[in-house]
Each structure stands twice: as structure tokens, then as C-alpha cells.
Amino acid sequence: xxxxxxxxxxxxxxxxxxxxxxxxxxxxxxxxxxxxxxxxxxxxxxxxxxxxxxxxxxxxxxxxxxxxxxxxxxxxxxxxxxxxxxxxxxxxxxxxxxxxxxxxxxxxxxxxxxxxxxxxxxxxxxxxxxxxxxxxxxxxxxxxxxxxxxxxxxxxxxxxxxxxxxxxxxxxxxxxxxxxxxxxxxxxxxxxxxxxxxxxxxxxxxxxxxxxxxxxxxxxxxxxxxxxxxxxxxxxxxxxxxxxxxxxxxxxxxxxxxxxxxxxxxxx
Numbered sequence: 001x002x003x004x005x006x007x008x009x010x011x012x013x014x015x016x017x018x019x020x021x022x023x024x025x026x027x028x029x030x031x032x033x034x035x036x037x038x039x040x041x042x043x044x045x046x047x048x049x050x051x052x053x054x055x056x057x058x059x060x061x062x063x064x065x066x067x068x069x070x071x072x073x074x075x076x077x078x079x080x081x082x083x084x085x086x087x088x089x090x091x092x093x094x095x096x097x098x099x100x101x102x103x104x105x106x107x108x109x110x111x112x113x114x115x116x117x118x119x120x121x122x123x124x125x126x127x128x129x130x131x132x133x134x135x136x137x138x139x140x141x142x143x144x145x146x147x148x149x150x151x152x153x154x155x156x157x158x159x160x161x162x163x164x165x166x167x168x169x170x171x172x173x174x175x176x177x178x179x180x181x182x183x184x185x186x187x188x189x190x191x192x193x194x195x196x197x198x199x200x201x202x203x204x205x206x207x208x209x210x211x212x213x214x215x216x217x218x219x220x221x222x223x224x225x226x227x228x229x230x231x232x233x234x235x236x237x238x239x240x241x242x243x244x245x246x247x248x249x250x251x252x253x254x255x256x257x258x259x260x261x262x263x264x265x266x267x268x
Contacts, residue, residue: 021034022036041075060084067096095135111149155188159194
């Protein structure tokens with residue numbers, strides 16, 4: 001898929017940076033629905049049903065909280081997956097034990113986004129660059145290929161460092177998702193465009209199936225598909241996407257029908 005940069009959208013994002021969802025948030029933006037994993041489950045599902053029927057949704061993004069609320073967030077994920085035939089992403093803002101990634105996948109998450117600046121959980125020694133890589137690798141082992149992402153903040157900082165970060169993520173099988181923060185100056189815009197062009201070329205080079213992430217890419221960055229599909233193509237794409245989701249659910253069932261880990265063993 002080929003992308004172009006919408007410069008008007010870039011300037012809008014510079015003035016109004018994308019909102020970051022937290023574990024107690026519940027809101028919709030475009031075709032993405034953000035759900036806090038620490039919210040009351042049944043009341044949240046009722047609200048989601050009402051909103052889902054009113055507007056089309058491509059992806060649910062469930063933000064899990066700290067360790068003490070993980071069980072609750074996984075139950076939320078399980079029930080959302082059971083009640084909606086929509087792709088589900090779990091987003092982590094905190095480091096977790098590596099074995100929990102398998103539990104997140106088993107709960108029904110199709111995708112997972114691990115923030116690039118996740119603080120360590122209490123009692124966890126997975127700090128620093130090595131700890132972050134350990135989280136990426138553990139998630140990659142639990143989830144299917146190219147289902148693990150990491151949001152990368154793209155600003156007017158060191159361009160070479162951002163490009164190196166993007167390359168390192170792709171090298172270990174992690175999808176870098178751009179989140180734009182700029183000051184709106186012409187110089188900043190030029191630097192950011194260079195990094196965004198590198199991101200899109202790298203997605204293509206590594207054969208990343210980027211369509212599942214489109215709704216989020218469009219919210220947090222000025223990247224838009226170069227060619228917009230017509231009505232017939234959109235219908236065909238949606239039917240194909242439903243088949244892929246069904247296949248992914250079958251794969252999950254086969255992989256986790258006899259899980260060996262449990263939340264109880266960790267006291268969560």
C-alpha cells in the first residue's frame with residue numbers, strides 16, 4: 001500500500017496533538033473506538049453497543065492498566081471479542097511479565113501495541129532498552145506475525161535516531177506506528193516528512209500488512225493511502241477482512257485451547 005502525506009492534516013496535528021487513551025477512557029475517534037480496560041464491564045458494553053450501531057467501526061483499542069487491573073482488562077477484552085466481530089487491539093502503557101502476553105492473545109486480542117516508553121511494573125526488572133526489547137520479543141512469540149506494534153513518537157528531534165528506532169523495530173518483527181508531534185514550523189515539517197517517508201518505505205520493504213492499522217495511522221499521523229478504493233472495492237475489502245478475522249480466531253483457538261499459564265499463579 002502506498003501512502004502520501006496530507007500537509008494540511010500535519011499542520012492540524014501540530015496544533016492539536018492526538019489524544020492518548022488511558023485505562024479509564026471511553027471514546028470514539030473516526031473509525032476507531034477506544035476502551036479503557038479498567039472501566040466497569042457491563043456498563044461499558046452497553047455504551048459500546050449503542051455507539052457501534054450508530055457508526056461504523058474498524059477497530060477497538062483496549063488500554064490495559066497496571067498489574068492490579070490486568071485480570072479485569074482481560075475479561076473486558078474477552079467479552080468485547082465475543083460480542084463484536086471487529087478487530088481488537090490491546091494497548092499497553094505499562095511493562096508486564098513476559099508470560100502475560102500469551103494470556104492477552106488468548107483473551108481475544110488480534111493486535112497489541114506496546115508503547116516505546118513503557119515504565120517498569122512494580123517488582124519488575126525489565127527496565128531500559130534490554131527490558132523493552134524483551135517485552136517486544138515476548139509479545140512477538142505470543143502473537144501471529146506482524147500483529148505486534150509499537151507507537152513511535154515522531155517529532156522534530158534527532159531524525160537519525162528516529163529512523164534507527166524504526167529500523168530496529170522492523171528488524172525484530174514489530175510494526176512501528178507513527179504518532180506525530182510537531183511545532184508547526186517549516187523546518188520541523190521537513191524533518192518529520194523525511195521520517196514518515198522512511199516509515200512507509202520500510203513497511204513496504206518488510207512486507208508489513210498495514211491495513212489492520214489504518215484507522216490508527218490516520219488518527220495519529222498525516223499519512224493517507226495514495227489511492228482511495230471505490231465502493232465496490234471497499235465492500236470486497238471488508239468481506240476479505242471478515243474472512244481474515246475468522247481465520248485468525250480459528251488460529252487462536254488452536255493455539256490456546258490448552259493454555260499452561262494462569263493469572264492465579266501470579267496472584268493477579
